[in-house]
Amino acid sequence: MVNVAHTLENLHHESRSFRPHAAFAAHANATSYEYKKAGVDRLQYWREAALRLAWRQPFTEILDWSDAPVARWFHDGTLNACDNAVDRHVREGRGDRVAFHFVGEPGDTETLTYSDIHERVQKAANGLVALGLGKGDRVAIYLPQIPEAVVAMLACARIGAIHSVVFGGFSAESLRQRIDDAEAKLVITADGGNRRGAHLALKPLVDEALASHGEGTAHPEPCASVEHVLVVRRTGQETAWTEGRDVWWHDAVDPQPAEHEPEWVEAEHPLFILYTSGTTGTPKGLFHTTGGYLTGAAHTHRIVFDLKPDDVYWCTADVGWITGHSYIVYGPMINGATQVLYEGTPNTPHEGRWWEIVEQFKVTILYTAPTAIRTFMKWGEAIPQQFDLSSLRLLGSVGEPINPEAWMWYRRVIGGDRCPIVDTWWQTETGAIMISPLPGVTATKPGSAMTAMPGVCVDVVDDAGRPVPNGEGGYLVITEPWPSMLRGIWGNRHRYVSTYWNHFDGMYFAGDGAKKDVDGDLWLLGRVDDVMNVSGHRLTTTEIEHSLVAHPWVAEAAVVGASDEVTGQAVVAFVIVRGDAHGVPEDGDEVAAALREHVRHQIGSLAKPRTILVVSEVPKTRSGKIMRRLLRDVAEDRPTGDVTTLADPSVMDAIRTGLEAGTGD
Numbered sequence: 001m002v003n004v005a006h007t008l009e010n011l012h013h014e015s016r017s018f019r020p021h022a023a024f025a026a027h028a029n030a031t032s033y034e035y036k037k038a039g040v041d042r043l044q045y046w047r048e049a050a051l052r053l054a055w056r057q058p059f060t061e062i063l064d065w066s067d068a069p070v071a072r073w074f075h076d077g078t079l080n081a082c083d084n085a086v087d088r089h090v091r092e093g094r095g096d097r098v099a100f101h102f103v104g105e106p107g108d109t110e111t112l113t114y115s116d117i118h119e120r121v122q123k124a125a126n127g128l129v130a131l132g133l134g135k136g137d138r139v140a141i142y143l144p145q146i147p148e149a150v151v152a153m154l155a156c157a158r159i160g161a162i163h164s165v166v167f168g169g170f171s172a173e174s175l176r177q178r179i180d181d182a183e184a185k186l187v188i189t190a191d192g193g194n195r196r197g198a199h200l201a202l203k204p205l206v207d208e209a210l211a212s213h214g215e216g217t218a219h220p221e222p223c224a225s226v227e228h229v230l231v232v233r234r235t236g237q238e239t240a241w242t243e244g245r246d247v248w249w250h251d252a253v254d255p256q257p258a259e260h261e262p263e264w265v266e267a268e269h270p271l272f273i274l275y276t277s278g279t280t281g282t283p284k285g286l287f288h289t290t291g292g293y294l295t296g297a298a299h300t301h302r303i304v305f306d307l308k309p310d311d312v313y314w315c316t317a318d319v320g321w322i323t324g325h326s327y328i329v330y331g332p333m334i335n336g337a338t339q340v341l342y343e344g345t346p347n348t349p350h351e352g353r354w355w356e357i358v359e360q361f362k363v364t365i366l367y368t369a370p371t372a373i374r375t376f377m378k379w380g381e382a383i384p385q386q387f388d389l390s391s392l393r394l395l396g397s398v399g400e401p402i403n404p405e406a407w408m409w410y411r412r413v414i415g416g417d418r419c420p421i422v423d424t425w426w427q428t429e430t431g432a433i434m435i436s437p438l439p440g441v442t443a444t445k446p447g448s449a450m451t452a453m454p455g456v457c458v459d460v461v462d463d464a465g466r467p468v469p470n471g472e473g474g475y476l477v478i479t480e481p482w483p484s485m486l487r488g489i490w491g492n493r494h495r496y497v498s499t500y501w502n503h504f505d506g507m508y509f510a511g512d513g514a515k516k517d518v519d520g521d522l523w524l525l526g527r528v529d530d531v532m533n534v535s536g537h538r539l540t541t542t543e544i545e546h547s548l549v550a551h552p553w554v555a556e557a558a559v560v561g562a563s564d565e566v567t568g569q570a571v572v573a574f575v576i577v578r579g580d581a582h583g584v585p586e587d588g589d590e591v592a593a594a595l596r597e598h599v600r601h602q603i604g605s606l607a608k609p610r611t612i613l614v615v616s617e618v619p620k621t622r623s624g625k626i627m628r629r630l631l632r633d634v635a636e637d638r639p640t641g642d643v644t645t646l647a648d649p650s651v652m653d654a655i656r657t658g659l660e661a662g663t664g665d
């Protein structure tokens with residue numbers, strides 16, 4: 001673990017504080033009574049939240065923690081996630097409510113009501129059954145941000161199959177790893193998606209993922225588990241076709257009957273697997289189960305985003321990440337939200353695209369990431385000011401610490417000084433928001449996520465696991481189980497226990513540094529392990545190092561996350577080129593360009609290093625551990641810190657001199 005002290009030094013005392021406006025507070029879904037209720041009886045509080053779901057068979061036991069750290073919540077109840085997110089609204093007379101205003105990047109739009117989704121999801125469920133899928137089978141979903149992505153997830157849930165959504169920015173290799181680990185029987189994909197005015201191919205990446213990569217590679221055999229590939233036609237691109245394996249969505253799903261009885265599953269039936277970077281380099285398949293996860297997602301969505309029937313809610317995340325799972329698909333849909341679903345990027349075809357969408361659909365609640373806010377700051381406030389943003393009434397932030405300047409800009413320029421901001425801290429592992437203001441209750445400080453949610457017990461502890469006093473920092477832990485907690489790492493209980501529960505006895509270790517300020521409010525300080533946060537995406541240093549050293553030119557690689565004004569952190573790689581490698585370009589820039597492309601191909605564009613520096617050595621301790629702290633100093637252009645533990649202190653001088661002489665990109 002890295003010492004968090006250096007980050008703490010930079011944190012001044014924040015004296016600004018913003019109370020909720022009286023008019024907002026008067027109508028808020030949540031009052032301070034939430035904290036009181038949860039404080040009196042936490043389990044009873046969660047029981048009441050769970051009872052808002054539609055249960056097929058009611059549960060009698062709230063929590064079974066006898067097999068800790070694997071929790072069982074509401075375990076003797078049965079329900080179905082799709083029934084909760086879709087059928088229930090139709091049943092209760094809300095079928096005509098708009099579920100999604102879909103906006104495609106090229107400008108195509110589609111409005112889907114809950115009844116429309118109900119019809120599509122039943123057809124899709126029948127289509128999946130016809131392809132031989134059933135309860136417990138795993139389905140990989142590799143789709144752009146289009147309505148079929150939501151329908152596909154819900155159709156899996158409807159038949160009790162377990163979805164594993166893989167973000168469309170991941171490479172064929174990353175997709176293959178995830179398919180193999182989950183032993184997926186089906187892949188749902190599209191011919192392609194739209195990205196910055198161009199067609200991005202997806203199906204060819206699935207073909208590559210499933211193929212044999214040849215003798216001596218990591219995948220000498222074709223993928224054994226996948227029986228079918230279900231392909232949505234989105235862009236109309238030509239695509240290769242494997243007869244017998246590949247099927248078009250419009251052939252397999254559209255002609256199906258629009259009646260399907262949901263599979264009623266036990267509360268602890270796995271709902272999905274979602275892979276996230278682990279510190280050892282191989283992605284971890286975190287999995288969530290049905291009853292507890294849905295309780296956490298729906299409850300937090302209702303009280304943090306203050307959702308009302310006439311709100312128009314827009315979460316800008318991709319459904320390929322946990323934020324899309326919990327705060328586009330499950331939480332908001334269970335609450336019957338009307339949402340915007342946008343396929344494209346913020347600057348296609350112009351830098352005002354998001355604000356145009358807010359104006360057009362009269363978005364009232366916007367949930368996005370600090371990296372997006374900083375990008376808009378860079379583009380200038382004149383752009384959002386050209387649009388009518390007066391419909392907005394609440395703003396959310398997620399994914400990384402939000403710096404006070406970005407928070408203030410968000411509040412003033414986007415929120416017109418009238419919208420409360422909820423800075424929400426949580427993780428793929430936690431399933432739902434753990435730390436956040438409640439918008440009608442909490443007076444907020446710019447940059448602080450403030451307090452634990454009602455019913456959630458967090459603390460900040462020192463190396464020995466002792467709670468730190470106010471004004472001090474340490475490691476963020478969660479001290480009691482919560483309904484939407486991960487139930488494990490797919491197929492690897494040992495890794496689950498050692499990653500999260502072995503650091504501090506009986507406490508969940510989040511991997512984040514945090515500080516309690518003098519008032520006891522919480523400030524999140526970023527990761528304390530080898531996980532980087534680049535534009536709100538989690539990546540590990542080791543994962544990228546493994547990819548670099550797999551290239552024939554590279555003898556050794558060290559990767560660090562250096563601070564970056566826009567993306568929060570950026571991937572910076574130091575590589576040592578092999579003396580005996582053939583055909584290595586003389587020019588460091590060419591080496592860097594080839595290696596960046598290599599990482600993109602191996603992991604995906606999101607992992608591509610911003611900078612690759614070719615060096616002759618990397619700093620190591622006497623025991624051979626790479627000293628990333630020193631490399632971060634170089635990457636961030638700071639004087640090098642303490643070098644006394646280095647095996648060879650002159651290494652740092654050599655690196656600096658080499659860089660000044662002009663290698664790198």
Ligand code: WTA
Pocket residue numbers: 276321322323397398399400401402423424425426427428429449510511512524525526527533536537538
């Ligand atoms: C970071 C995303 C500070 C944190 C929901 C965490 C944050 C990791 C915040 C999880 C926030 C997320 N303030 N840091 N509001 N939200 N993080 O699994 O380091 O993609 O551990 O889940 O993002 O990333 P993940």
